[in-house]
Amino acid sequence: MINLAQKEIAHTFGKFIVTAMGVGMLLGIVLIMIGVYRGMLVDAQALLDDMDVDLWIVQENTLGPFAESSRIHEDMRDTIKVIDGIKESAGFTFQNLQLPSKSGAVRVFAVGYDPYGDINPINPKRLIAGRVLQRDHYEMVVTDKTAFQLNDKIPLGRDIYTVVGITHGTVSSGGDPLVYVSLKDAQELQFLYSNARTRNDRARGIASTNSHMINTVVARVRSGYDIDSVANDIRRFKHKAVFTATQEKTLLTKNLIKMASKQIGMFTVILVLVSTIIIALIIYTMTLEKMKEIAIMKLIGIPNSMIVKMIVQETLLMGVLAFISGNIFAHLIYTKFPKRVVLEAPDAFMLFIVVVLASILASFVGVKKVLSADPAEAIGG
Amino acid sequence: MNRQSIKVENLVKNFGKGDSLVEVINGASFEVNKGELVALIAPSGAGKTTLLMMIGCVEEPTSGTIWLGDEKVYENRWLTKETRKIRREKIGFIFQAHYLIPFLNILENVTLVPQTNGVSKKESEAFARELLDYFDIEDKAESMPSSLSGGQNQRAAIARALANKPQIILADEPTAALDLKRSVDVVKMLKKIALDQDVAIIMVTHDEAMLPLCDRILKIENKKVVSTEVPKKSHIL
Structure with missing residues (x-):
């Protein structure tokens, strides 16, 4: 069976890759934002870890x-x-x-x-x-x-x-x-x-x-x-007030950088949302560009499932490529930041899951357009 | 032996309702046999494409009956939910422009429908190559549509319409964008296909010069379909 997504991507390979890289830069920023948060956690604990004491006695x-x-x-x-x-x-x-x-x-x-x-x-x-x-x-x-x-x-x-x-x-x-x-x-x-x-x-x-x-x-x-x-x-x-090492770490990580982490969390969520919307818009535009072909395919009897599969596969591949290029982008620039940025594999994996889910969500706009395409549009120039 | 491929009885198509109701076809009845190339003519806006789309199971009629081969597919309602499957298995479409899928090469364009029908890649490709050879473009099998001339693409589109071994080919002004010589070539090719493949072909056309090449003419008059004989051959043919 012919894989329509594979053929379409191969036909517009350069455009597809450049688009994915553009979205990837956004995802790279998301990774950096998470890395900044991780960096704050590491920074907060660095001195405590170096001192390696059991008790903190304070006023x-x-x-x-x-x-x-x-x-x-x-x-x-x-x-x-x-x-x-x-x-x-x-x-x-x-x-x-x-x-x-x-x-x-x-x-x-x-x-x-x-x-x-x-x-x-x-x-x-x-x-x-x-x-x-x-x-x-x-x-x-x-x-x-x-x-x-x-x-x-x-x-x-x-x-x-x-x-x-x-x-x-x-x-x-x-x-x-x-x-x-x-x-x-x-x-x-x-x-x-x-x-x-x-x-x-x-x-x-x-x-x-x-x-x-x-x-x-x-x-x-x-x-x-x-x-x-x-x-x-x-x-x-x-x-005196006395804190164990664990309590002191909690004070630093949970309390002291709580607001900062919330701030970063908000930015991250907004960036993921923006990325999802951008992927959805790209897929919608790509689908609009193909409406004539989609109408012809429907007219000659190609089932909706095959056309929908093409849209979903393209969106998923767009998301995955964007994620990969985002990772590369983040790893290229993270050392340039003045504060510590820590890029961790579990965070990248979580983002990957989010990107896949966001891509599936984004593909709905294209799928909706496909389902509404009238095969009669193929006729009459 | 039953030679009937398309049979339409009392077909009606209205658009709109109440005061805005527009009658396009009102009681069309006709038959087209296997091996026949029939021209469908009418002034612009008279409902040629609408009629073609109804026979092609794309546009739902208001009432009437349609047989495709031995199967009654419409009687005041579609008798199957799988109208797209009927199109895929029984009908070939040819358009004014070639409308090949631009991201598939010629071979993939031709094999797309048969493979969707479950024919193996090997078998569908072998038959597709036969068709391309028949249309003298076998060497273009791996080419993309964008690299072929208009005439080559139109031949590839006809090959695509034949690839699913249809009972019926519906051609919507296939010569509209061609010069006279190429138009004659295409219509002669359709006539040859009708005979060689034993399929019924309905060809919508505005070009009266093509009519002598057809077996019969279906004319939409007063929202009904009238069958007429073809005129004598024109001197230009």
């Missing part, structure tokens, strides 16, 4: 340190450390900074940690050049996206920092590149007021601010201890 009644601001005293680290079941603990600060560079200010997310402490947030696998912090002051490890090089000097606050290490793929939940400074430097940057401010406060009778504050204490629990039980003990006796 009471807050969702800190990322979702809400949190301030606790630095010595809380030692208090936590002696609690039964705690293996290691460390104090951390987190803050956004603007680093001056030759190409303008670079917005970064600074992680302050104790270079001599129990927990080092720099994943050795991500360190691509130099070393981790080894001194209490004026050293900085930057991520490669900041474009700083080893031994670059970066003026920040009252001091000048030297780049001693470069990491790759380290970003904050907001997608800002991470830099690492010592806890002492970070505390000065975040909590120490300028001389003028201190003088002004003194004149107002306000005591000097204590800069020995941190945003969170993180801890690892000894094996054999139940993490939730240890967390409950800290909540009850130390009057």
Whole structure:
């Protein structure tokens, strides 16, 4: 049996391919949008995964340190450390900074940690050049996206920092590149007021601010201890908010980027709808162009099922080709985006299913036109 | 032996209803036998194509009876739901233009209907090649219609009309777009087909020069069909 769709596509191959590629670019954007969302999830978890801790202890009644601001005293680290079941603990600060560079200010997310402490947030696998912090002051490890090089000097606050290490793929939940400074430097940057401010406060009778504050204490629990039980003990006796690693991840992925993911989800749905409408319009136009031939086929006795099959097969092939070209397009451009884009096979598979369903839906407009074609139209020029 | 291929009795076709009712055919009755080439003539708008479409099971009559071969297909209603199957199996159509499917090559155009009827690819292609050879375009079997001349395409279209071994061929002004010489060639070819394939052919035409080549003339007069003898051969033939 002659396959009408195959013959028709072969006859208009160039036009068909170019049309499919056009729709494919739209589908490529859909894949990129999903990839941006996946990238946000990966970014949100990158720092948590690198730190690999069991508990996050923050200011009471807050969702800190990322979702809400949190301030606790630095010595809380030692208090936590002696609690039964705690293996290691460390104090951390987190803050956004603007680093001056030759190409303008670079917005970064600074992680302050104790270079001599129990927990080092720099994943050795991500360190691509130099070393981790080894001194209490004026050293900085930057991520490669900041474009700083080893031994670059970066003026920040009252001091000048030297780049001693470069990491790759380290970003904050907001997608800002991470830099690492010592806890002492970070505390000065975040909590120490300028001389003028201190003088002004003194004149107002306000005591000097204590800069020995941190945003969170993180801890690892000894094996054999139940993490939730240890967390409950800290909540009850130390009057702090405590989140397990899972809860902290949920805070970041479900709450912090919830709106952003909804936004992206909306865009994705709209793009899929637009793609469906475009495929439907293309198939409708292609069917209109063939109305004379369809009328002749009906007149000479070709059954509707054979003509409908041609339309549906063409639409499906259009969808599949568009999906393939969209995938190629997405893989060609996704590295050019400033923020992380993660293209995953399951997402592509889901999109494929959606495209197939959308194509079947889109083919209905062509099929409707076929069914309404009057074979008598074939006669009379 | 029954030679009747088409029989029409009291066929009526009206368009519209009430005040806007238009009678096109009112009580047409005629027969066409196997091997006959019959011309159907009438002024423009008199209902030639409508009559052809009713015999071809495309347009539903208002009333009357139609036999195609031994099968009564219409008696005040279609007697089968499968009018398209009747067209596919019993009728061949030839149009003013060739109307070949542009995305199928000549061989595929000719074998499309037989293959749809369930004839194997091998068998349908063998018969199609015979037909193309008969029309002297066998070497164009793999060509696309766009690469053939108008005359070659028209011959391919006639081959397509014959490919399902029809009992009846309905030709709607097949010579309208051709010059006199080619028109004569086509009508002579139709006459030869009628005899060789033993099929009944009704040919709608406006070209009086073609009438002497036909066996008989059916003329629509006062919404009825009248059968007349063909005129004597014209000097141009």
